[in-house]
Amino acid sequence: MSEFDVEFRAVTKLYGNVTAVSDIDLKLERGAFVALLGPSGCGKTTCLRMIGGFEQPTSGELLIGGAPMQGVPAYRRPVNMVFQQYALFPHFDVETNVAYGLRQIRPKLSDTEVMRRVGEVLEQVHLEKFRKRRIHEMSGGQQQRVALARAIVNKPRVLLLDEPLAALDKKLRTAMQMELQNLHRDLGITFLLVTHDQEEALSMSDRVCVMNAGKIVQFASPQEIYDNPADIFVADFVGKTNKLNATIDTADGRKGLARLDNGSVLPVVKHSGLAGGKSVLSVRPEAIALGAVGSNVVSGAIAGKVTHRIFLGSSVEYSIAVPGVGGILVTTDRNAGGPADLFEPGTAVELRIKPDAPHVFQS
Numbered sequence: 001m002s003e004f005d006v007e008f009r010a011v012t013k014l015y016g017n018v019t020a021v022s023d024i025d026l027k028l029e030r031g032a033f034v035a036l037l038g039p040s041g042c043g044k045t046t047c048l049r050m051i052g053g054f055e056q057p058t059s060g061e062l063l064i065g066g067a068p069m070q071g072v073p074a075y076r077r078p079v080n081m082v083f084q085q086y087a088l089f090p091h092f093d094v095e096t097n098v099a100y101g102l103r104q105i106r107p108k109l110s111d112t113e114v115m116r117r118v119g120e121v122l123e124q125v126h127l128e129k130f131r132k133r134r135i136h137e138m139s140g141g142q143q144q145r146v147a148l149a150r151a152i153v154n155k156p157r158v159l160l161l162d163e164p165l166a167a168l169d170k171k172l173r174t175a176m177q178m179e180l181q182n183l184h185r186d187l188g189i190t191f192l193l194v195t196h197d198q199e200e201a202l203s204m205s206d207r208v209c210v211m212n213a214g215k216i217v218q219f220a221s222p223q224e225i226y227d228n229p230a231d232i233f234v235a236d237f238v239g240k241t242n243k244l245n246a247t248i249d250t251a252d253g254r255k256g257l258a259r260l261d262n263g264s265v266l267p268v269v270k271h272s273g274l275a276g277g278k279s280v281l282s283v284r285p286e287a288i289a290l291g292a293v294g295s296n297v298v299s300g301a302i303a304g305k306v307t308h309r310i311f312l313g314s315s316v317e318y319s320i321a322v323p324g325v326g327g328i329l330v331t332t333d334r335n336a337g338g339p340a341d342l343f344e345p346g347t348a349v350e351l352r353i354k355p356d357a358p359h360v361f362q363s
Helices: 044-052 094-103 111-124 140-152 170-187 198-204 222-227 232-237
Strands: 004-015 018-029 033-037 059-064 079-082 158-162 190-195 207-212 215-220 242-250 255-260 265-269 277-283 288-292 302-311 315-322 326-333 348-353 359-362
Touching: 004 044, 004 190, 018 044, 018 190, 018 215, 033 044, 033 198, 044 059, 044 079, 044 158, 044 190, 079 140, 094 111, 094 140, 111 140, 111 170, 140 170, 170 198, 190 198, 198 222, 207 222, 207 232, 215 222, 215 232, 232 242, 232 277, 232 359, 242 326, 288 326, 315 348
Parallel strands: 033 190, 033 207, 079 158, 158 190
Antiparallel strands: 004 018, 004 059, 207 215, 242 255, 242 277, 255 265, 277 359, 288 348, 302 315, 302 348, 315 326
């Protein structure tokens, strides 16, 4: 038995002259929770549809559980999908919706076995008291759980999730993220989530596959993706970042000086090696120290002025205008011992970027 539930081997998918997916290799380990993350049109949904059997690769090979899927129809694949709009039968009650897939199995299951499995899965998604409830009488979160129950009742090898939380409000979406994580742990099957929501991908999955223009840019843990982006696209797409144009003067392979467009000089360190010349610095907003002018909160500081302030409760976001550089976003944690007072728009401030904060990419 293969240790990988899904494998893409040099898979390309063309729609006429348009390349949706280009020569990708990807392996999903058994029982993993993987998020396909990227902007619209990057190829993530095409990958999901090829796994589900709704599309076939133009070239390359797709395997599920070590078995080639070329020509295997969707209904014969050991996968199930939860669609963004749920695709529930509105004229059926919860029990009948969940049982629908079981009723299609041949040889036919007994009514007793069908009801046993339906009851088991409704208990897993906390809907055992709603068996006879009509779909139109259910809330959005309840409908989402019905869709999940219908997808897992057949015990698929891989569960495909096509932006399943997009229709929910923020509070309910957060609650459903935790429920999906619990369900994944209970079932022990592979979950593959397609989303363009960075927070959703980072908070729910074990591994994140970032895609752009039909290619895989980086496949790593959420922490690795955020802390060590593979290129400027990943740094800019995953989370918030400041992109600063600079010229790098290298002292050795790890340390150097970055000269910004306004002449400011920043010491920089990059553990994977530091190439000289024109570069772009990627600096996370929370990695920048902020203080009032002359407060000695920061040293070796860059002068700027607050243009906007967004109060977020436990943190505050500032937009700082730096002459010759442009706008810099800074996030301060109100519980981390930083400035006690909020800086008003128009206030002159100083900011400092630690040497190990920037990620340096060739421009």
